[in-house]
Amino acid sequence: MVRQVxxxxxxxxxxxxxxxxxxxxxxGDAASEAIADxxxxxxxxxxxxxxxxxxxxxxxxxxxGPMAAEAAGVTAPAxxxxxxxxxxxxxxxxxxxxxxxxxADVALVGGAERMxxxxxxxxxxxxxxxxxxxxxxxxGVTFPGAYSLMANRYFHEYGGGRExxxxxxxxxxxxxxxxxLAQFQRSIEVEDVLEAPTVCSPFGLYxxxxxxxxxxxxVLVSEEYAEExxxxxxxxxxxxxxxxxxxxxxxxxxxxETPAARRAGERAFADxxxxxxxxxxxxxxxxxxxxxxxxxxxxxxxxxxxGLAAAREGExxxxxxxxxxxxxxxxxxxxxxGATGCAQISEMTKLLRGDHVNSDAVADAEVGVTHNAGxxxxxxxxxxxxxxx
Amino acid sequence: MVRQVxxxxxxxxxxxxxxxxxxxxxxGDAASEAIADxxxxxxxxxxxxxxxxxxxxxxxxxxxGPMAAEAAGVTAPAxxxxxxxxxxxxxxxxxxxxxxxxxADVALVGGAERMxxxxxxxxxxxxxxxxxxxxxxxxGVTFPGAYSLMANRYFHEYGGGRExxxxxxxxxxxxxxxxxLAQFQRSIEVEDVLEAPTVCSPFGLYxxxxxxxxxxxxVLVSEEYAEExxxxxxxxxxxxxxxxxxxxxxxxxxxxETPAARRAGERAFADxxxxxxxxxxxxxxxxxxxxxxxxxxxxxxxxxxxGLAAAREGExxxxxxxxxxxxxxxxxxxxxxGATGCAQISEMTKLLRGDHVNSDAVADAEVGVTHNAGxxxxxxxxxxxxxxx
Numbered sequence: 001m002v003r004q005v006x007x008x009x010x011x012x013x014x015x016x017x018x019x020x021x022x023x024x025x026x027x028g029d030a031a032s033e034a035i036a037d038x039x040x041x042x043x044x045x046x047x048x049x050x051x052x053x054x055x056x057x058x059x060x061x062x063x064x065g066p067m068a069a070e071a072a073g074v075t076a077p078a079x080x081x082x083x084x085x086x087x088x089x090x091x092x093x094x095x096x097x098x099x100x101x102x103x104a105d106v107a108l109v110g111g112a113e114r115m116x117x118x119x120x121x122x123x124x125x126x127x128x129x130x131x132x133x134x135x136x137x138x139x140g141v142t143f144p145g146a147y148s149l150m151a152n153r154y155f156h157e158y159g160g161g162r163e164x165x166x167x168x169x170x171x172x173x174x175x176x177x178x179x180x181l182a183q184f185q186r187s188i189e190v191e192d193v194l195e196a197p198t199v200c201s202p203f204g205l206y207x208x209x210x211x212x213x214x215x216x217x218x219v220l221v222s223e224e225y226a227e228e229x230x231x232x233x234x235x236x237x238x239x240x241x242x243x244x245x246x247x248x249x250x251x252x253x254x255x256x257e258t259p260a261a262r263r264a265g266e267r268a269f270a271d272x273x274x275x276x277x278x279x280x281x282x283x284x285x286x287x288x289x290x291x292x293x294x295x296x297x298x299x300x301x302x303x304x305x306x307g308l309a310a311a312r313e314g315e316x317x318x319x320x321x322x323x324x325x326x327x328x329x330x331x332x333x334x335x336x337x338g339a340t341g342c343a344q345i346s347e348m349t350k351l352l353r354g355d356h357v358n359s360d361a362v363a364d365a366e367v368g369v370t371h372n373a374g375x376x377x378x379x380x381x382x383x384x385x386x387x388x389x
Numbered sequence: 390m391v392r393q394v395x396x397x398x399x400x401x402x403x404x405x406x407x408x409x410x411x412x413x414x415x416x417g418d419a420a421s422e423a424i425a426d427x428x429x430x431x432x433x434x435x436x437x438x439x440x441x442x443x444x445x446x447x448x449x450x451x452x453x454g455p456m457a458a459e460a461a462g463v464t465a466p467a468x469x470x471x472x473x474x475x476x477x478x479x480x481x482x483x484x485x486x487x488x489x490x491x492x493a494d495v496a497l498v499g500g501a502e503r504m505x506x507x508x509x510x511x512x513x514x515x516x517x518x519x520x521x522x523x524x525x526x527x528x529g530v531t532f533p534g535a536y537s538l539m540a541n542r543y544f545h546e547y548g549g550g551r552e553x554x555x556x557x558x559x560x561x562x563x564x565x566x567x568x569x570l571a572q573f574q575r576s577i578e579v580e581d582v583l584e585a586p587t588v589c590s591p592f593g594l595y596x597x598x599x600x601x602x603x604x605x606x607x608v609l610v611s612e613e614y615a616e617e618x619x620x621x622x623x624x625x626x627x628x629x630x631x632x633x634x635x636x637x638x639x640x641x642x643x644x645x646e647t648p649a650a651r652r653a654g655e656r657a658f659a660d661x662x663x664x665x666x667x668x669x670x671x672x673x674x675x676x677x678x679x680x681x682x683x684x685x686x687x688x689x690x691x692x693x694x695x696g697l698a699a700a701r702e703g704e705x706x707x708x709x710x711x712x713x714x715x716x717x718x719x720x721x722x723x724x725x726x727g728a729t730g731c732a733q734i735s736e737m738t739k740l741l742r743g744d745h746v747n748s749d750a751v752a753d754a755e756v757g758v759t760h761n762a763g764x765x766x767x768x769x770x771x772x773x774x775x776x777x778x
Contacts, residue, residue, distance in 0.1 A: 002491075022523065048633070053452075056445040060526060062518035063442075063473035066633040066649075066767040077631035077653075078768075079479055080471045084452035090468055094483065101490040102391075129451035134411065137449060242466035244437070244455045251459075260455075264466075378455040379467075 001100045001240065001271050006226045006233030006388065008219045009038025010346035011110075015214035015334030016183040019117040023055055023064065023338075024071040026215035027112035030339075031072035034110065034346075038219035039231055045219075046104040048078035049095035051087030051111030052338035057126035058114045072108055072217075084130030085287060087111055088216060089341025089372030089381030093240045095220050096383070105225040109345075110217030113336035123211050127337070130375040132248035144200040144208060144288070146249050146376045151202050151290035153255040158305035162202045166193035167311035168289040169206045169331055175318060176328025178357045183212055183334030207289040212334035216343035234353040237345075239272025239384035241265060247378045258377035261298035265371070265382045269300075272384035276300035280365035281351060282322060283344040285373040285380075286329040295371045296324065299382070318361040326351055326358040341372035341381060348385050390489045390629070390660050395615045395622030395777065397608045398427025399735035400499075404603035404723030405572040408506040412444055412453065412727075413460040415604035416501035419728075420461035423499065423735075427608035428620055434608075435493040437467035438484035440476030440500030441727035446515035447503045461497055461606075473519035474676060476500055477605060478730025478761030478770030482629045484609050485772070494614040498734075499606030502725035512600050516726070519764040521637035533589040533597060533677070535638050535765045540591050540679035542644040547694035551591045555582035556700035557678040558595045558720055564707060565717025567746045572601055572723030596678040601723035605732035623742040626734075628661025628773035630654060636767045647766035650687035654760070654771045658689075661773035665689035669754035670740060671711060672733040674762040674769075675718040684760045685713065688771070707750040715740055715747040730761035730770060737774050 011033025013026050027050070035042055050068035055061045062080075069078035083090040088111025095109035115123050124144075128137045131146060155161055170190055176182035188206060196204035226233045243263035249255060269275060276299060284299070286292035293307040301322060302310055310316045316324035327333045327347035330340060348368040350356035362368075368385045400422025402415050416439070424431055439457035444450045451469075458467035472479040477500025484498035504512050513533075517526045520535060544550055559579055565571035577595060585593035615622045632652035638644060658664060665688060673688070675681035682696040690711060691699055699705045705713035716722045716736035719729060737757040739745035751757075757774045 024523075054445075056443075056451075056518050059522055060518055061522040062445075062471055063520075063636065063764055063767065065472060066764070067521070067636050069633050070635045075633065078633040079483075079631070082451055082469045082471055083454060094468075097487075097490075097492060101486075101492070103486060103490070129445050129449055131452075132456070133448055133450040134413075242468070244458050244464065244467040246459045247452065247456050375452055375455070378452065 001238060003100045004236040004238045005096045005099045005220050006223055006236045007349050008221045008226060008231045008233050009034045010218045010349045011037055012181055012216045012343050012346045013214045014181045015212045015336055017116045018213045021213060023052065023059060023112040023114045024067050026213060027068050027110060028071035030110055030215035030217040031108060034217035034219050040106065040219060042073040044106045045074040045076050045108045046106050047076050047098060048074060049081065049091040049107060049109045050078060051081045051091040051341060053082055053084055053087050053113060054126040058118055074108065083379040084374030085337040086341055086372045086374035086379045086381050087338040092342050092345055092383060093242055093381050096237045096240050099220045099222050105222045107220045108217060109220060110215065110342045111338040112215035113338040114213050115211045115336060116213050120211065135248045144203055147288040147290055148200040148203050149249065150255050154290060157256055160308045162194060163190060164308045164312050165207060165289040166190045168286060168292045169193050171311050171317050172286060172325045172329040172331040175326050175358060176332035179328050179333065182328040182332055183210055184332045203288060209287045209330035209335040212336040214334060214336035214339045216339045216346050218342055218345050234388055235349045235385055236388050237383055238386045239268045241267025241271060241382045243380045245378045247375060249376045258294050258298045260377050261295060261371060261373060261380040264380040265299040268382035268384050274367060274384060278367050279369045280367050281326065281362045282324050282369045283327060283348050284324060284371040286325060286331050287335060299371060318358060323361055326361060344370035344372060345383060352385060352387050390627060392489045393625040393627045394485045394488045394609050395612055395625045396738050397610045397615060397620045397622050398423045399607045399738045400426055401570055401605045401732050401735045402603045403570045404601045404725055406505045407602045410602060412441065412448060412501040412503045413456050415602060416457050416499060417460035419499055419604035419606040420497060423606035423608050429495065429608060431462040433495045434463040434465050434497045435495050436465050436487060437463060438470065438480040438496060438498045439467060440470045440480040440730060442471055442473050442476050442502060443515040447507055463497065472768040473763030474726040475730055475761045475763035475768045475770050476727040481731050481734055481772060482631055482770050485626045485629055488609045488611050494611045496609045497606060498609060499604065499731045500727040501604035502727035503602050504600045504725060505602050509600065524637045533592055536677040536679055537589040537592050538638065539644050543679060546645055549697045551583060552579060553697045553701050554596060554678040555579045557675060557681045558582050560700050560706050561675060561714045561718040561720040564715050564747060565721035568717050568722065571717040571721055572599055573721045592677060598676045598719040598724040601725040603723060603725035603728045605728045605735050607731055607734050623777055624738045624774055625777050626772055627775045628657045630656025630660060630771045632769045634767045636764060638765045647683050647687045649766050650684060650760060650762060650769040653769040654688040657771035657773050663756060663773060667756050668758045669756050670715065670751045671713050671758045672716060672737050673713060673760040675714060675720050676724060688760060707747060712750055715750060733759035733761060734772060741774060741776050
């Protein structure tokens with residue numbers, strides 16, 4: 001980036017089922033926590049960048065930017081970003097850009113999603129609006145189906161099967177056991193994954209992230225503002241990248257590659273001036289177990305076809321070479337879609353500054369990366385966070 | 390702005406009823422026209438900023454950023470902005486910012502909306518998602534109702550009535566007569582407005598903008614890029630401003646003021662280094678006749694309570710002191726909501742560079758302003774365009 005963007009504060013509601021709470025209530029909680037964590041007043045916020053995906057379906061509420069600002073107690077200009085499940089990743093990116101470029105000294109970024117007030121069928125249908133409505137959804141494709149196509153093709157091209165994938169879910173559940181914000185604070189075994197009811201072959205229940213309600217927020221400030229106001233900002237955003245691809249999976253040259261993520265990663269790493277090998281810890285978008293595998297490959301941590309072994313071999317566990325999804329990931333932390341991207345930022349910030357329950361696993365970490373995807377990775381935002389020197 | 394942002398090309402579909410055409414088809418047309426008008430190749434586009442409001446309801450399609458990029462034939466990072474009826478105004482603002490700040494040399498901005506494939510009732514219901522779903526829509530408020538409250542309160546505070554408002558509609562219809570892109574290319578009389586069926590008192594049919602399908606686009610480039618590639622860019626964006634307010638009308642201190650527009654205008658004028666008195670021509674968000682009145686007051690062209698006289702006295706007609714909505718405005722040009730903000734940019738660019746059918750009315754104009762509002766002006770984006778010296 002032109003300049004690094006210090007993270008002054010982060011906040012996140014517990015993820016899980018709270019169907020009676022509105023998105024505005026959820027975001028109000030997360031934003032208030034982030035603002036308090038930053039040690040600023042709401043009035044100091046100069047612009048709001050907010051992600052939400054399915055508010056039209058869940059609450060009949062579009063136009064959620066002003067709603068989010070109001071919930072946070074600020075009157076600054078506010079915009080809603082929709083990049084499907086990468087919505088608050090996009091919000092973070094635009095907020096970081098605004099601060100890096102001097103358009104704002106204090107930005108409130110985040111997102112919220114209310115999902116569990118819908119039935120699972122209605123929720124699945126709402127989520128499908130992130131796929132190609134014309135060419136995929138009309139043919140009956142929803143996201144478990146789309147990602148299962150990718151998983152089956154992966155097995156076809158590189159070998160492996162359900163058991164290898166299961167290790168991704170087992171690892172992420174294990175990471176969530178002590179995380180009080182996570183939806184599922186319990187460990188599971190490979191057999192649990194293999195014996196779970198089938199959702200869409202090869203996926204069983206534990207291969208899929210859940211429906212969740214929740215919100216996330218962060219306060220980004222300029223270095224000048226942080227210094228002038230004596231804010232503690234041990235972690236900063238040092239690079240961002242975004243990539244896009246066609247909405248429909250069938251238009252992709254390969255069903256086991258996600259070029260939008262590759263491009264987002266390359267841009268983010270170049271922006272931060274780092275290489276994949278410099279990364280100490282990552283939060284990636286494991287909406288389905290196969291998605292974590294593809295994410296690790298697209299970011300250059302593994303060669304194509306080699307990512308499946310990562311979890312099985314223990315390379316990405318808490319004490320592995322590259323801990324991935326120490327928060328529990330979307331699988332176990334939960335996946336309120338519009339909140340997920342900034343929740344990765346919130347969790348990574350805590351991991352790097354030392355106040356996350358799993359911080360001990362990455363005590364010496366200096367560089368963290370988040371990977372937030374929308375649809376079948378038709379959108380992707382990658383963010384680099386670093387401990388400030 | 391830090392730097393002015395040349396407008397290299399603009400494009401716009403005809404606005405009107407084309408219920409069989411998808412938003413992606415519409416945007417593909419507008420984007421292709423803008424790209425051809427700019428004299429660039431699609432591959433030169435470095436980022437896409439796209440506005441859409443009700444795609445979830447009209448087509449079951451969210452996540453429209455990648456879809457828009459694909460329709461335009463580009464693979465650049467693409468983001469969908471939802472600021473209700475100010476969605477593509479927001480897209481233009483973020484695109485202009487990115488170019489002004491050096492994040493991109495070539496940005497494709499625009500928006501699209503498909504509306505008339507829905508019934509009027511379903512369309513009205515979809516639009517209501519821009520209001521406060523919890524506190525307004527549940528109580529039965531839709532937008533004709535919300536704006537009628539503002540109009541009645543205006544009459545109560547300042548006097549005047551339906552006949553004064555009618556002049557706004559008459560003027561905007563008159564401006565659209567020769568505009569081949571406009572939905573209603575015919576003039577009306579004050580009696581037509583007064584005798585039209587009531588939609589919601591004091592509004593008759595002609596006080597309300599129509600349901601429309603359509604798309605708009607513009608190519609924004611850096612000055613360096615324009616020079617290097619020999620592009621003709623007679624008009625540039627020189628300032629932008631955005632403002633937000635609470636979603637619900639009942640929370641506003643006054644129902645006849647739109648502070649989000651006032652703040653957006655002040656910021657845009659300061660950004661461009663101009664005063665309201667410097668403005669030669671304006672396109673404002675006349676979703677209802679009263680909305681044009683409030684827009685002119687909030688931008689500082691008229692004192693509170695004095696805007697209603699503007700149209701009646703002929704001050705804002707094509708040969709008035711400050712021509713307003715020479716395109717026909719939302720009333721007569723049409724209002725495919727997600728396309729409207731960038732359509733204002735497209736029309737204003739043509740007005741200022743001399744190739745709009747109504748350019749003769751503003752042959753000496755150097756400064757144009759667009760005002761694009763969302764909801765009951767809970768969102769507003771104001772953009773300043775100037776003839777490049």
